[in-house]
Amino acid sequence: MRQLHKQLWIILALGLAACAPLCWAAVNRQSAAHAKTAAAAEEAAPDKTLGSRNAPIVMEVFSDYSCPMCKAFYIGAIRRMMDSYIPEGKVYLIHRDFPLKGVLGHEHSRDAARYANAAACIGKFREVDAALYSRQEVWTHDGSVDATVAAVLSPAEMKHVRALVASGKMDAYIDNDSALGSSKGVRSTPTIYVTAHGQTNSLPGNLSYSLLRRYLDEQLQN
Amino acid sequence: MKRFSPAWWLMTAGRVLLGAVFVYAAYTKLRASYLLFAMAIDAYKLIPEWAAVAVAHVLPWLELALGIVLIAGIWLRFAAASATALLAVFFTAMVHAYQPELKEGTQISCGCFGLGEPISGRTLLRDGALLALSLALTIAAFWTARRKRPAAAADAASAPVGSTLAEKS
Numbered sequence: 001m002r003q004l005h006k007q008l009w010i011i012l013a014l015g016l017a018a019c020a021p022l023c024w025a026a027v028n029r030q031s032a033a034h035a036k037t038a039a040a041a042e043e044a045a046p047d048k049t050l051g052s053r054n055a056p057i058v059m060e061v062f063s064d065y066s067c068p069m070c071k072a073f074y075i076g077a078i079r080r081m082m083d084s085y086i087p088e089g090k091v092y093l094i095h096r097d098f099p100l101k102g103v104l105g106h107e108h109s110r111d112a113a114r115y116a117n118a119a120a121c122i123g124k125f126r127e128v129d130a131a132l133y134s135r136q137e138v139w140t141h142d143g144s145v146d147a148t149v150a151a152v153l154s155p156a157e158m159k160h161v162r163a164l165v166a167s168g169k170m171d172a173y174i175d176n177d178s179a180l181g182s183s184k185g186v187r188s189t190p191t192i193y194v195t196a197h198g199q200t201n202s203l204p205g206n207l208s209y210s211l212l213r214r215y216l217d218e219q220l221q222n
Numbered sequence: 223m224k225r226f227s228p229a230w231w232l233m234t235a236g237r238v239l240l241g242a243v244f245v246y247a248a249y250t251k252l253r254a255s256y257l258l259f260a261m262a263i264d265a266y267k268l269i270p271e272w273a274a275v276a277v278a279h280v281l282p283w284l285e286l287a288l289g290i291v292l293i294a295g296i297w298l299r300f301a302a303a304s305a306t307a308l309l310a311v312f313f314t315a316m317v318h319a320y321q322p323e324l325k326e327g328t329q330i331s332c333g334c335f336g337l338g339e340p341i342s343g344r345t346l347l348r349d350g351a352l353l354a355l356s357l358a359l360t361i362a363a364f365w366t367a368r369r370k371r372p373a374a375a376a377d378a379a380s381a382p383v384g385s386t387l388a389e390k391s
Contacts, residue, residue, distance in 0.1 A: 187340070203258070204261055204262060204264075204265035210271065211271065211274075211275075214257055215255060
């Protein structure tokens, strides 16, 4: 009887030992699946924001990369805020794509938005955003969006971005942004919404930075 | 103008409506930061920034005062004429800034009742109607005042002769 018990224990131990690699493989497969899901989730939600989500002021900007006024706002206001209000946790900036349709000179707007969204999926939105605006006059003329983006990304990053653009998934994010803008009454670019103390106000796109700064400081003081 | 005559009612309704619009316009600007209104004015790029800030400080209070005076019906000629002048300036600026087909570049906000309302055919029609109302009210106010003056002169002329002779002696 004792021997039988001993044999049973040995068989059980062997059985468990045999199962261990199978369990380990199953766990790994799950992790891989999670990672894939996480990656897919990351890809599914391009992060086109700058700053802390806990900032007291939220600035939502609907823009078109081909729009000169959007570039002027980017250089005159956003880039300055990147040196002050945004890293200081005072302003949380959200970029929304609103590529204009049927407007001369905006034929490559959607393409630029695709690349920006793809870059956002791999955490390189800021670099590509800056590149698209700084070389706006070039790629809006000759369509060289890919080359403009490639100039600021590594080959591996660019490969990933191209794959994302080719997948066609970026159009859904652009359409979501456009639909959101349309629901808010956006008809031209740039359209800017600032939310502070629970109130949202629309600002003119050709505003002066000094007035904007005074307004932001006033909202931060209150 | 005879009190409670149809013309009197029309004029009263007109000034109360115009006054209410001015009071509401002042309210929408005063409840928010003056800097929002300053940005709306600055967007027209017609005056320097410091002037836009000054106007943003002063204009809502001016609108409020005008609105109250119009509703009360006092100093009607002055109030109506001031309202007409103000609306004429606004309307001219809006017509100048209006770009119906604009998609690229920002559409300038009307700024009439706070920010966020772009200049459109609708806003031009609305403000044009207010300007027309204000002009009509101004004309009516001056006309009414002018009609009162000859009546007053006629009253003086028909005073008893004795009193006049006594005054002369």
